[in-house]
Amino acid sequence: MYYGEFGGQYVPEELKKELTIIEKAFNKLKNDSEFKNKYLYYLENYVGRPSPLYFAKNLTDYASGAKIYLKREDLNHTGAHKINNTIGQILVAKHLNKTHVIAETGAGQHGVATATACSLFNMKCSIFMGVEDIKRQKVNVEKIKLLGADVIPVKTGTGTLKEAVDEAFKFFLKNKDVYYLVGSAVGPSPYPEMVKFFQEIIGKEAKEQILKKEGKLPKAIIACVGGGSNSIGLFSSFLGEKSVEIYGVEGAGKGINTGKHACAIVNNTVGILHGMKTYVMENTDGSIKEAYSISAGLDYPGIGPEHAYLHKIKRVIYKSVTDEEAVNAFKLLTRLEGIIPALESSHAIAYGLKIAKNYKKEDNIIINLSGRGDKDVETVLNIKK
Numbered sequence: 203m204y205y206g207e208f209g210g211q212y213v214p215e216e217l218k219k220e221l222t223i224i225e226k227a228f229n230k231l232k233n234d235s236e237f238k239n240k241y242l243y244y245l246e247n248y249v250g251r252p253s254p255l256y257f258a259k260n261l262t263d264y265a266s267g268a269k270i271y272l273k274r275e276d277l278n279h280t281g282a283h284k285i286n287n288t289i290g291q292i293l294v295a296k297h298l299n300k301t302h303v304i305a306e307t308g309a310g311q312h313g314v315a316t317a318t319a320c321s322l323f324n325m326k327c328s329i330f331m332g333v334e335d336i337k338r339q340k341v342n343v344e345k346i347k348l349l350g351a352d353v354i355p356v357k358t359g360t361g362t363l364k365e366a367v368d369e370a371f372k373f374f375l376k377n378k379d380v381y382y383l384v385g386s387a388v389g390p391s392p393y394p395e396m397v398k399f400f401q402e403i404i405g406k407e408a409k410e411q412i413l414k415k416e417g418k419l420p421k422a423i424i425a426c427v428g429g430g431s432n433s434i435g436l437f438s439s440f441l442g443e444k445s446v447e448i449y450g451v452e453g454a455g456k457g458i459n460t461g462k463h464a465c466a467i468v469n470n471t472v473g474i475l476h477g478m479k480t481y482v483m484e485n486t487d488g489s490i491k492e493a494y495s496i497s498a499g500l501d502y503p504g505i506g507p508e509h510a511y512l513h514k515i516k517r518v519i520y521k522s523v524t525d526e527e528a529v530n531a532f533k534l535l536t537r538l539e540g541i542i543p544a545l546e547s548s549h550a551i552a553y554g555l556k557i558a559k560n561y562k563k564e565d566n567i568i569i570n571l572s573g574r575g576d577k578d579v580e581t582v583l584n585i586k587k
């Protein structure tokens with residue numbers, strides 16, 4: 203599937219055959235009420251959905267503008283939005299009679315969510331993870347192992363998320379019996395559509411909840427963007443609501459000007475990455491630049507193809523937040539609300555705080571709190587003063 207000029211399936215013929223099998227299965231299952239009921243059963247009874255839409259009064263008083271609501275994906279089982287997608291895709295894998303699931307992970311959240319779903323459905327599980335991410339997300343690595351999955355360290359390049367995806371695709375190409383459970387709205391078709399489908403629950407719930415609590419739509423919604431799954435999940439129900447401003451927040455790392463960042467959209471360079479056509483961070487010779495962000499889940503040099511399209515048509519506004527701003531938001535939310543956010547989500551909090559004052563007190567905005575920050579406590583404590 204293409205989103206304007208973006209998306210597609212830029213992969214070897216061998217892989218196309220596998221993707222076609224997955225695509226056919228997904229297209230059948232997404233309209234199958236038995237499949238949908240099973241997926242929703244696990245979301246309710248295992249994940250703990252619906253996740254609350256919480257009015258953050260202290261944060262609102264601090265920002266002194268619109269009422270700030272937090273969509274609490276951090277309260278899901280395993281601590282982030284990633285589990286919505288892994289439950290959906292593992293049911294697709296089961297339908298295809300696969301017995302071995304592989305996945306990439308950056309922050310470890312998708313690795314934990316995949317290993318968890320594999321325990322639940324009794325599947326063999328292997329997680330590809332860059333060596334740099336293994337260091338900074340130690341707790342999640344131990345959890346993945348406890349859940350019975352193998353962690354396969356990826357040493358190439360920067361040893362982060364891009365290389366983990368590279369290696370997972372290579373393994374998938376060589377081993378047709380495995381199912382590659384992609385963790386974000388990226389990669390060749392049908393992954394971006396499939397991941398969006400399983401994350402749309404965030405937006406559906408948020409819209410229903412805000413209308414019930416406030417009787418009106420939010421003025422703005424904000425989510426962080428790594429590959430773009432929590433964001434597309436929240437945005438999906440609001441894209442058609444013209445009055446709602448939509449913001450995606452990428453990791454500006456040490457600052458855009460330093461070159462050490464993870465903003466795929468900022469240079470307007472379109473290229474091919476992980477089987478999709480999208481905005482990528484490219485060197486002048488066309489090679490992929492190293493991405494950098496303090497947050498492992500945002501440390502990715504591309505962006506999902508639907509986001510590329512939404513940027514091009516100007517429906518979503520993409521902004522960025524530095525490491526420093528994100529860490530300040532991490533500390534602030536912890537102190538003001540007693541909620542420790544993931545460093546990824548802290549980027550959305552930081553940007554939400556910046557714009558809240560642009561609205562009136564009777565307005566409301568929604569920030570997606572995509573995950574909890576237990577995994578990031580050590581990183582934050584290790585920051586040199």
Ligand SMILES: Cc1ncc(COP(=O)(O)O)c(C=O)c1O
Nearest residue numbers: 386428429430431432499546573
């Ligand atoms: C808590 C959390 N939020 C956000 C992200 C970014 O991913 P995505 O853009 O696919 O939502 C991650 C990725 O690991 C994550 O763990």
